[in-house]
Amino acid sequence: MVRIVPVTTLDPAQAELALAWHDVFVVSTVASMGDDHDTWSWASRRAREESTTMDRRYVAAVDDAGRVVGAAEVTMPLRDNLTLAMTDLAVLPTERRRGTGTALLERVVRTARDAGRTSLVTESSSPDAGTDPGEAFLLRHGFEVAQANLRNDLGVTAHAHARGSAPDPAGYVIETSTDDTRDEWLEDRAHLQSRMSTDAPVGDLAFEEEHWDAERLRDHRETTRRSGRRAIESVARHVATGRLVGFTQLQVPVEAPEMAYQQDTLVLREHRGHGLGLALKAAALAALVGELPEVRTVRTWNATTNGPMIAVNEALGYRTTAFLREWQRRLA
Ligand SMILES: CC(C)(COP(=O)(O)OP(=O)(O)OC[C@H]1O[C@@H](n2cnc3c(N)ncnc32)[C@H](O)[C@@H]1OP(=O)(O)O)[C@@H](O)C(=O)NCCC(=O)NCCS
The missing domain is CATH 3.40.630.30 (Gcn5-related N-acetyltransferase (GNAT))
Incomplete structure (x- = not known):
């Protein structure tokens, strides 16, 4: 079982937890995209949390041994798009298919609903068309493809x-x-x-x-x-x-x-x-x-x-x- 806990990148007392949370995104993205990946840097995650035009909430999934095995970010615009929430969600490759992604997503959905958001948007990437590591999970959880993009x-x-x-x-x-x-x-x-x-x-x-x-x-x-x-x-x-x-x-x-x-x-x-x-x-x-x-x-x-x-x-x-x-x- 995992516990879902809030994380902030802005409190030095939480630095260890926040860095482990950030690492989940990096390790997960390297696993699917290789070293040539585009996940946000630590500095960007911190600067994004400080934005005054976007409400950003970060949560970690912590296992029984106290290890951070999953991470999610929720972004909610504050100036417009007041019914929209966006999320970035990842689980360590070695810890998948144990319900951690689902537990994180449930927290994300609750956070978004509590803030009056009626639409949740996320992205998934793959180096080849047809091998997307997030696809099965997102389909299972009621997401539909809304737009396809090329990275050029x-x-x-x-x-x-x-x-x-x-x-x-x-x-x-x-x-x-x-x-x-x-x-x-x-x-x-x-x-x-x-x-x-x-x-x-x-x-x-x-x-x-x-x-x-x-x-x-x-x-x-x-x-x-x-x-x-x-x-x-x-x-x-x-x-x-x-x-x-x-x-x-x-x-x-x-x-x-x-x-x-x-x-x-x-x-x-x-x-x-x-x-x-x-x-x-x-x-x-x-x-x-x-x-x-x-x-x-x-x-x-x-x-x-x-x-x-x-x-x-x-x-x-x-x-x-x-x-x-x-x-x-x-x-x-
Ligand atoms: C997507 C991701 C977060 C799922 O995490 P997870 O902890 O493995 O998810 P869960 O264990 O809660 O999976 C829930 C259900 O989703 C489906 N699912 C998840 N991964 C799957 C896979 N690789 N193949 C088939 N079905 C899958 C299954 O129905 C699964 O239930 P089951 O294991 O009982 O069959 C993880 O694979 C990941 O980090 N991927 C890279 C980042 C990404 O693409 N994120 C999604 C967009 S933000």
Whole structure:
């Protein structure tokens, strides 16, 4: 039997428990994805727990011998999507099929329901299509696939140099900043970030529009910094109006600087078709090579249905390296 206990990464007195909790995610992910995995770092888990725009609760499954054998994270947005909860759940490979995952999930569901959440979303990944270690468990527990995604990787050097010198599309200027969403960008960037939640494909996921303002972007910027991540951000300014009409962001964990993670990319609907998506990504890549030369690979996730983004990525040279699915369960 396991006990399910709350964990915090913020109390030094609980450091041993919290580190063991974090290790479960790492060991579990290495088992399914190999060393080239994408689980959150310790610094990120801690910074994410401190967020003021997301309520995050961490719980561990502890066995009779006092060992942490399972871990779960529950994330509940506080500014919008008030009926949504997301979870990340893992059990040590040697301890599976003993009901630990089920016990953790029951606690996650209770936490979400108690907070009025009616939809629970989670992700599972596999290096090959058709060998997903979470699939049987999630189907058994009433989840359905809501969106399929591809993990796509780009080897950095060759393309970044070749594309970075291209002129900006006529009528637009691309601006790039390192480790900062510049203060003078914040108002327009907040609008663009809200659009991201309505314009990117979400499949069957019950996601609602997100509400972003300058303060929330600052909180996000702070979480990135405390997570030990460097950031490169490029924006597209429409010369005629002076407004920002597109953006893209890359993040690089300082402790593992060979991999950059592509974050959101968006061009406002009325400014599409001018090559801004490609220009933004190429500008960010060129800055990445200049400022963070240890990066070897840029990694991104795209919905299989997102034709335009996949076309841009293929033009840049991205290739599929893994598969990720988002699953949803109705809690009502
Ligand atoms: C998914 C995971 C958490 C399940 O943990 P677990 O402790 O083994 O789960 P349980 O023992 O509670 O399994 C409950 C039921 O799910 C189903 N199930 C779980 N793993 C299964 C597998 N590998 N094959 C077939 N059915 C499986 C079974 O019906 C099982 O009941 P049973 O053992 O009586 O047949 C674990 O496999 C894991 O950490 N996977 C990697 C991370 C992941 O994919 N997480 C899911 C998304 S967040």
